[in-house]
Amino acid sequence: MRRIAKFHKVSLEQFLEAMKDNFPEYTDEDIKDIYDAIELPRRATKGSAGYDFFAPFAFSLPAGATIKIPTGIRVEMEPDWVLKLYPRSGLGFKYRLQLNNTVGIIDSDYFYSDKEGHIMTKLTNDSREGKTLDVSVGMGFMQGIFLEYGVTVDDNAEGIRNGGFGSTTSAR
Numbered sequence: 001m002r003r004i005a006k007f008h009k010v011s012l013e014q015f016l017e018a019m020k021d022n023f024p025e026y027t028d029e030d031i032k033d034i035y036d037a038i039e040l041p042r043r044a045t046k047g048s049a050g051y052d053f054f055a056p057f058a059f060s061l062p063a064g065a066t067i068k069i070p071t072g073i074r075v076e077m078e079p080d081w082v083l084k085l086y087p088r089s090g091l092g093f094k095y096r097l098q099l100n101n102t103v104g105i106i107d108s109d110y111f112y113s114d115k116e117g118h119i120m121t122k123l124t125n126d127s128r129e130g131k132t133l134d135v136s137v138g139m140g141f142m143q144g145i146f147l148e149y150g151v152t153v154d155d156n157a158e159g160i161r162n163g164g165f166g167s168t169t170s171a172r
Contacts, residue, residue: 005077018070038072050143063127074117096126
């Protein structure tokens with residue numbers, strides 16, 4: 001197995017900013033405590049393809065509701081690799097938990113963006129049975145899988161990333 005990536009926490013300052021934008025009810029001290037307890041993603045078994053992302057704080061997601069989670073995580077990886085993010089399989093099965101962009105794509109150059117490559121996720125509980133999803137601190141809620149990718153023989157992309165979602169799209 002090739003070792004091609006390493007997970008890191010974002011800086012406390014980056015996490016504070018993201019949390020304040022999305023959860024103003026938390027104090028700076030609350031956010032620092034949450035940050036200190038963040039667990040880096042890891043595989044559950046040697047045969048697991050996915051790295052489990054753990055909830056940095058508890059949340060409830062009623063049927064039909066959406067939440068944006070600052071994970072506090074960034075990933076450094078070799079070029080020509082991508083991290084693809086999905087809901088944990090069991091949560092997708094039981095609650096129709098979905099990432100709002102269907103599959104999160106974390107490119108290798110995202111690590112170097114202005115926002116430190118902070119992996120954020122927006123989740124929707126699309127349960128048709130009216131079930132509320134309760135996630136406790138440290139519970140695995142999302143998984144990431146590293147995949148190698150190729151490019152076309154006539155590829156000439158030379159742009160440099162400096163942002164997050166949609167930052168590399170150019171008008172034609």
